[in-house]
Amino acid sequence: MLSTKHGTTDTQMQDDEIHKRSDRLQIMLTQEEVQALDNWRFEARMPSQSAAVRELLRRGLEAEGYFSRAEGTNASGSFGVLKNKE
Secondary structure, three states, rough: OOEEEOOOEEEEEEHHHHHOOOOOOOOOOOOOHHHHHHHHHHHHOOHHHHHHHHHHHHHHHHHHOOOOOOOOOOHHOOOOOOOOOO
């Protein structure tokens, strides 16, 4: 396993390629919804609005019995709706 100049291994890079997001979902929010999202995002220390939305979506789906909770990381790409299978 070789390490790249950015500190990731070849295996990690292959996993990232497999799990790249290819679909875009656009939603319209009120100012109050955006403010609530941003307040939660900053309190939860999420790296981006997209990461916050994905995490909240995951939590909602988990509450309904669909998926398990997100692992804590700092990279936006780490916050996906479906957990990566290892």
